Amino acid sequence: MKLVIIAGPPSAGKTSLTKQIVKRFRDEITIAFLKIDVVKAFEDIELRKEFGILTKKIYSGDLCPDHAGVMVLGDAVDWAEKSSADLLIVESAGLCLRCSPYLNQGLGIIVLSSISGIHAPEKMGAMVSLADIAIITKIDLVSQAEREVFIQKIREVHTKIILMETNALQGNSLNRLYNLIQNSPDINKDNLVLKGNPPLGTCTICVGKKEIGWKHHFGVIQKLDGQIAEYLYRGE
Amino acid sequence: MIEEITILPGLDKTGCKENFTYITLKAGETISIVGPTGSGKTALITDIELLAQGDTSTRRRVIINGEIPADEIRYNPAMKPIVMITQNTKCFADLTIEEFLHIHARARKIPDEKVILETIELANNFTGEKIKKDTKVTVLSGGQTRSLLIADAILIGAAPIILLDEIENAGIFKQEVVSLIQNAGKMVVFVTHDPVIALLTKTRIIMENGAVKNVLYQNEPEIRAAQNLLELDKKIGNVREELRAGKAITFDFLAVNFA
Ligand SMILES: Nc1ncnc2c1ncn2[C@@H]1O[C@H](COP(=O)(O)OP(=O)(O)OP(=O)(O)O)[C@@H](O)[C@H]1O
Ligand SMILES: Nc1nc2c(ncn2[C@@H]2O[C@H](COP(=O)(O)OP(=O)(O)O)[C@@H](O)[C@H]2O)c(=O)[nH]1
Ligand SMILES: [Mg+2]
Ligand SMILES: [Mg+2]
Ligand SMILES: [Zn+2]
DSSP states (O other): OEEEEEEOSTTSSHHHHHHHHHHHHTTTSOEEEEEEESSOOOHHHHHHHHHOOEEEEEEOTTSOHHHHHHHHHHHHHHHHHHTTOSEEEEEOOOOOTTOOOOBSSSEEEEEEETTSOTTHHHHTTHHHHTOSEEEEEOGGGSOHHHHHHHHHHHHHHOTTOEEEEOOTTTTTTOHHHHHHHHHSOOOOGGGOBBSSOOOSOSSTTTTTOOBOSGGGOOSSBOOTTSOGGGOBOOOO | OOOEEEEEOOBOTTSOBOSOSOEEEETTOEEEEEOSTTSSHHHHHHHHHHTOBSOSTTOOEEEETTBOOOHHHHHOGGGOOEEEEOSOOOOOOOOBHHHHHHHHHHHTTOOOTHHHHHHHHHHHHHOSSOOOTTSBGGGSOHHHHHHHHHHHIIIIIOOSEEEEEOGGGGOSOHHHHHHHHHTTTSEEEEEOSOHHHHHHSSEEEEEETTEEEEEEEOOHHHHHHHHHHHHHHHHHHHHHHHHHTTOOOOHHHHHHHOO
C-alpha cells in the first residue's frame, strides 16, 4: 500500500487536491482516506458521497492534530490494509505550525495557497521544510509574476522541495504529482517513524518517542474506533 | 530557441473532441483569440502557459518545436519561454514594488540590477498615475498593477512568447502597449474583445463552447479596416484623455480631432 500525507493551513486546498488525486486513481486502485481535524470536519462524508471511497475521520480535541495523527496512524494503516486499499491518503488539520505529520515513508505533501501571503511558507517551519512536495493552489487568482515570486520565495527557503502549481478546482498540470504517487514505493508498516521532532510536551510523543502505533505509547488518546466524542482520553 | 508551438485538440465543454488536427503558432507571429464571454479564451492561453499535457480541464496538449516539453521547462520559471498577463488586477504579496521585482528577477535568473528601475519606468509609460519603487504592490490600483505586470513581463519575463488576456480592460494606454509588443519580434497572443487588436493580428482563433471553432487569417480589407479603426481609436483616446484631465470638449478640439 502507498501512503500520501497531505498537510497545509486551513482552506489551502488540501481537500480539493485530494479530490483530484482520487479522481485520477479511483478507476485503477482502491483508495482509503483519513481526515484528522481538531473539532469539525466533513471531508470523510464528502469524499465518500462523491467518489464512494473508504473514509474515516478523527477529532483530536485538545491535542495537537499532528500528535493525534501519530497515535492513530498505526490503526489507520491497519484499517486501510485490511480493506485492501492500495493507497491511503491522510489529510491533516494543519493547525500546529510546530509539528509536521510526515513520515519516513510515503509522500509528504504541503499544500499552500498562492494568496496566503508571501511570508507564510517561512512561518510554517517543519510543515514546509519536511515535506517532499509543495503544491501551490489557487494560481487562477493571481498573476503569473506573483506566482513566480511566491515559488522563488519557497525555493530559497526550501531548496530541495519539489514544487508544483495548480488550480486545485480543475486539477491543472498535476501529471507530475500523479507520476510521483504512482512511483512511490509501498510502505512497510513495521517501520513507520515521524520525520520531524515533535515539541516538548506531556505525552509519549511529546517526549520524543517517534514510533507509530499504540504499543509504543500510553496516556493520551483513545483508539480510532472509539465513540466520536470520546476520542480524547483526558487522563485518570 | 522557440521556433513554433503546436496545440493539439482537447475536448469542448460537453466532452466532444475539438474540430482541428493541430494549430501551429510560429515565432514572431501575432495571434488573437476571440469569442463570447465564457467560451474558453482564458482556458486556451492558460493551456499554453502551463504547457498542458492532457492534464488541464480542456485535455489539450501543447508541444514546443515538435517535442513534448521537459518537466524542467514546465515547472521552472527560469526555463519557461512564456510570459502571461492574466485578467487579474490584484497582487497579494506583502512586498514593495522593488522587492517584488527583485525576487521575480531572481526567479527568472536575470542578474542585471538595472532592470528593476527600468521596469518601473516602463510601467509608468503605460499608466496615468505614476508608481514608485517603495510602494507596496498590494495598494496599486487595477490599472497600475496591470501596467507593472506588463512591464515586468516584457523586461523581467523577457520571454519569446507573450500571452495577454484582455489588456484593453485595464484602463492603460493600449496603443503604446500594442506597438511596443508588436515591435519586439515575439510571438504575441492577445485574448481580446477589441476589434482593433483583433484586426491587427495575423491569425485569429475563434472560440465557442470551450473549443476552437475556427482559425482565420488576416486579409487585405481587414488590414484597411484596422487602419480606419485605429484612427478612430486614437480620436476616442484623445477625447478620453481630455475628459480624464478634467477638460471640456471645445470647438477647437473638434476641429483638430474630427475634421
Ligand atoms: N474545453 C473546456 N472543457 C471544460 N471546461 C472549460 C473548457 N473551456 C473552458 N472551460 C471552463 O469554462 C469557464 C469559462 O472559460 P474562460 O474563463 O476561458 O472563458 P473566457 O472566454 O476567457 O471568458 P471571458 O471573456 O469572460 O474572460 C472556465 O471555468 C473554464 O475553465
Ligand atoms: N479559485 C480557486 N479556489 C480554490 C482552489 N483550491 C481550493 N479552492 C477553494 O478554497 C476553499 C478551501 O479549499 P479546501 O480544499 O476545502 O481547503 P482545505 O481546508 O485545505 O481542505 C474552497 O472553497 C475551494 O473551493 C484553487 O486552486 N482555485
Ligand atoms: Mg479540507
Ligand atoms: Mg477570460
Ligand atoms: Zn503540534
